[in-house]
Each structure stands twice: as C-alpha cells, then as structure tokens.
Amino acid sequence: LKQIYQVILALQSVSGWTWDDKKGCNITPEVESSWAAYVKIHKQAAPFKKEGWCHFELMSQIMPSAA
Numbered sequence: 338l339k340q341i342y343q344v345i346l347a348l349q350s351v352s353g354w355t356w357d358d359k360k361g362c363n364i365t366p367e368v369e370s371s372w373a374a375y376v377k378i379h380k381q382a383a384p385f386k387k388e389g390w391c392h393f394e395l396m397s398q399i400m401p402s403a404a
Contacts, residue, residue, distance in 0.1 A: 342396045344381045351375065358393050361385035 349356045353368055364372045364386045376383050 338392065338396060339400070340381070341390060342393065342400055344379070345385065345390060345393055347379065348382055348385060356389075358389040358391060361387055361389045363387060 345356065348354065348362055351362075351371075353371065354362045354364070357363055362372070362385055372386060376386075
C-alpha cells in the first residue's frame, strides 16, 4: 500500500496532469505522449492512466508527511 501511495504522490506532482481518486490521471490524447514516456520509466504508474485508487484519501491521513 505504501508503494502505491508513493506512486500516486509522484503522479500528482507531474505538471500538466491531474489526479482524481476515481479517474486516476485521466490521460487525454493531448498528453498521451508524455504519459507513454513517463510509464516507460515508471512502470508502476501504468494502472492509473484512467483508473484511480479509492484508498488514497485514507492513506494520506495515516501516512507520515515528509518534513
């Protein structure tokens, strides 16, 4: 769970993408090329192209924040 949480945190910091707990990054044709390049390097991100993670909000409450 911690690894998935960290993958999503990284996805949220990518410029030009948005995160939604239901739709994931909701990659559109306009940003498909940047998604393909990202996933080539970060293979764990692939499931979140158009699908979110319903546990993200709960995990954000229980995970320690970086200082």
